[in-house]
Amino acid sequence: MGELILAVGCDPAQEVICTPDSVNELFETGVVFRLFGFGVTRSVILIFAAALITLALLFFAYRRPRLVPSKFGVAIESMVDFVREEIAIGVIGPEGVRYFPYLLALFMFILVGNAFEVMPGINFPITSLIAIPMFLSLLTWVVFIAVGFAKNGFAYVSGVVWPRSVPLGLRPLVGLIEFVSTFVLRPITLAVRLFANLVAGHVMLTLLLVSGVVFVAHVDDIGFRSIIGLGWFAIGLAIFIFELVVIVLQAYIFTLLAAVYIETSLHPQH
Amino acid sequence: MQDISGALALIGYGLAAIGPGIGIGIVAGNAVQAMARQPEAANMVRTTMFLGIAFTEALALIGFVLFFLT
Numbered sequence: 001m002g003e004l005i006l007a008v009g010c011d012p013a014q015e016v017i018c019t020p021d022s023v024n025e026l027f028e029t030g031v032v033f034r035l036f037g038f039g040v041t042r043s044v045i046l047i048f049a050a051a052l053i054t055l056a057l058l059f060f061a062y063r064r065p066r067l068v069p070s071k072f073g074v075a076i077e078s079m080v081d082f083v084r085e086e087i088a089i090g091v092i093g094p095e096g097v098r099y100f101p102y103l104l105a106l107f108m109f110i111l112v113g114n115a116f117e118v119m120p121g122i123n124f125p126i127t128s129l130i131a132i133p134m135f136l137s138l139l140t141w142v143v144f145i146a147v148g149f150a151k152n153g154f155a156y157v158s159g160v161v162w163p164r165s166v167p168l169g170l171r172p173l174v175g176l177i178e179f180v181s182t183f184v185l186r187p188i189t190l191a192v193r194l195f196a197n198l199v200a201g202h203v204m205l206t207l208l209l210v211s212g213v214v215f216v217a218h219v220d221d222i223g224f225r226s227i228i229g230l231g232w233f234a235i236g237l238a239i240f241i242f243e244l245v246v247i248v249l250q251a252y253i254f255t256l257l258a259a260v261y262i263e264t265s266l267h268p269q270h
Numbered sequence: 271m272q273d274i275s276g277a278l279a280l281i282g283y284g285l286a287a288i289g290p291g292i293g294i295g296i297v298a299g300n301a302v303q304a305m306a307r308q309p310e311a312a313n314m315v316r317t318t319m320f321l322g323i324a325f326t327e328a329l330a331l332i333g334f335v336l337f338f339l340t
Contacts, residue, residue: 086313086317090313090317091317185328185332188331188332188335189324189327189328189331189332192331192334192335193324193327193331196331196334252320253320253324256317256320256321256324257321257324260321
């Protein structure tokens with residue numbers, strides 16, 4: 001991460017020491033190696049790593065179920081139990097157990113993908129690339145529409161665009177708003193919420209921590225002014241702790257909203 | 271007379287953030303009040319609060335997308 005910006009036009013003699021070309025530098029990296037004609041970048045490796053870590057966490061926690069589980073087992077089990085009790089059953093109801101595997105997969109993958117943001121040596125959340133949250137939210141979109149049709153048939157769509165509980169004069173207007181918000185805005189906002197939070201966090205962390213390092217590293221050239229770098233670094237560390245909260249919260253909110261969307265497809269009268 | 275340059279979309283996003291900011295404040299404030307009055311309902315209130323925040327936030331997120339589009 002450090003070399004990335006340090007490499008981009010750093011000149012200690014200038015007034016502005018480092019000028020990155022564009023913010024995309026923080027998100028795009030070159031092709032590491034080529035495989036079957038596809039260029040494999042760091043992001044691709046991290047996506048597969050996230051999937052493997054998710055699988056490995058669950059596999060090793062549940063490989064040998066014991067009456068008194070190990071510490072690692074308790075940690076994973078409490079997480080799985082939280083998704084099951086609070087999100088799947090708590091939001092959808094008893095029939096939410098059917099959708100619990102999907103919600104758990106979403107939660108774990110997003111959590112691991114987000115956690116790359118603060119993992120030393122990686123420092124890059126894969127969910128800050130719009131492709132990942134957009135794919136997950138489109139998958140959720142397909143799931144909740146399929147659930148709505150499977151459960152309610154065509155009444156699912158007609159219930160959205162022609163809501164019976166609204167006075168007749170307002171029905172076309174409310175129906176139009178409901179239609180756009182259900183079928184167009186839901187997947188977009190679901191994806192962009194995760195994406196925007198992680199992009200903002202990644203940019204803030206990178207700029208603050210790296211500028212702290214750059215200022216202190218150039219202490220020979222700029223003299224006592226490099227003390228500003230300590231301030232940047234301190235703010236960066238404060239943001240770092242804040243990001244730890246954001247990482248878990250965004251995974252939770254994404255999964256919670258996926259559960260709510262499935263619930264509204266199952267019981268459209270609310 | 272000095273020329274002012276910059277992205278108008280940034281100002282648009284700033285404007286788009288005002289309403290949701292106030293809205294999220296109201297949602298979270300009322301949720302805290304509800305939790306203080308009925309601590310046993312805290313779990314339910316927390317879930318509903320996140321939902322309310324998520325729906326309120328949608329407008330700010332649309333502004334964020336438009337900032338990228340322009």
